[in-house]
Amino acid sequence: MTIADLVCGAENKGIRDFGLTDHLHTPYNLPDIAKSRSEFLSAAPSPRFHFGVEVSCVSQWEIEEIARGEHGEPVYGLRSGGKAGCDLAIGITANDIRTYGIEYVVGGTHWPMYVSLERQVVIRDYHRQNMFLATHPLVDVVAHPWWWMGHWQDSNGNYSVEPWFDDFGVIPRSMHDEFAAAVIESGTKVEMNIGANLLNPHYPEGFVPAYLEYLAALQSQGVCLSIGSDCHSARYDVDFEMVAEMLERAGIVDDFWSLEPRTNQFPNKRGGGDG
Numbered sequence: 001m002t003i004a005d006l007v008c009g010a011e012n013k014g015i016r017d018f019g020l021t022d023h024l025h026t027p028y029n030l031p032d033i034a035k036s037r038s039e040f041l042s043a044a045p046s047p048r049f050h051f052g053v054e055v056s057c058v059s060q061w062e063i064e065e066i067a068r069g070e071h072g073e074p075v076y077g078l079r080s081g082g083k084a085g086c087d088l089a090i091g092i093t094a095n096d097i098r099t100y101g102i103e104y105v106v107g108g109t110h111w112p113m114y115v116s117l118e119r120q121v122v123i124r125d126y127h128r129q130n131m132f133l134a135t136h137p138l139v140d141v142v143a144h145p146w147w148w149m150g151h152w153q154d155s156n157g158n159y160s161v162e163p164w165f166d167d168f169g170v171i172p173r174s175m176h177d178e179f180a181a182a183v184i185e186s187g188t189k190v191e192m193n194i195g196a197n198l199l200n201p202h203y204p205e206g207f208v209p210a211y212l213e214y215l216a217a218l219q220s221q222g223v224c225l226s227i228g229s230d231c232h233s234a235r236y237d238v239d240f241e242m243v244a245e246m247l248e249r250a251g252i253v254d255d256f257w258s259l260e261p262r263t264n265q266f267p268n269k270r271g272g273g274d275g
Contacts, residue, residue, distance in 0.1 A: 017259065020036065024056070027063065027096075033100050051102060057129040058088070131178065146171065159202055180223050192226065
C-alpha cells in the first residue's frame with residue numbers, strides 16, 4: 001500500500017488520527033525506514049497522521065552478528081544460531097528515533113528466541129519477551145501480545161491446538177498480572193490488533209472470546225489499550241465496525257490511546273504530541 005492510499009483509506013473510513021508503522025527487526029532494516037520516512041514527508045502529512053515504527057524483540061547476539069556483514073540479506077534477523085535465555089534487544093536507538101522523526105515505537109514479540117518448540121517453553125519465552133518490551137524505555141506500545149504464526153499450522157494454514165489456541169488458560173494468570181503491572185508502571189500501552197488477533201482467519205473460533213476477555217481484564221486493571229489494524233495489504237480494507245461490536249460485547253471501553261495532533265509539521269523527535 002502506498003502512503004497516499006493509506007491516507008485516502010483512512011479518510012474514507014472516517015478515521016482522523018492514525019499512524020504508519022513499518023517493520024524494523026534489526027538495524028539492517030533502517031534503510032527501509034528511511035525510505036518510508038521520505039514517502040511520508042512527500043505526502044504532506046496532516047498533524048493527525050503520525051510516523052511510527054514496529055520493532056521486533058530480537059537478541060543482542062544477532063544484532064552484533066549482523067553488524068559483521070557476514071549473513072547475506074538478514075531481513076528478518078537471525079532466527080537460528082542463538083542461545084536460549086539470550087540477552088534481548090530491539091534494533092533501534094534513541095538516536096535513530098530522532099534521525100528518522102519517529103513519533104512512537106510499537107514493539108512486538110514475533111518469534112521464539114532460540115528455544116525448543118514445546119508449549120510451556122514457548123509460553124515462558126513469549127512472556128519474557130513481552131515483559132522486556134513492556135519495560136523498555138523506547139517502546140510506547142506492546143504489539144499484539146500472544147500473537148503466534150509459523151510452527152503448528154495445519155495444511156490449510158490454520159491453528160487449532162498449540163501453543164495456546166485450544167485453551168488460552170494454559171498461560172498462567174500470574175503472567176498476565178505481571179505484564180499488566182509492568183505496562184502500568186512504565187506507562188506503556190497495549191495494542192488490540194485487528195488483523196493479527198481479533199480477525200485472524202487462521203485462529204480457531206473459540207480463541208477470540210477468550211482473548212477479548214484477556215484484553216478486557218487488562219483494561220479493568222488500568223492498562224491503556226490502543227488499536228492497530230495490522231493491515232499488510234494493498235488496500236486499507238479493515239472491518240472496524242465488526243471489531244467495534246466485538247469490543248463492546250466484551251465490555252472494553254472506548255477510551256483508547258492515540259497521539260495528539262502534532263504542533264510542528266515535521267517532527268524530529270519521539271512523542272510528537274501530548275498523548
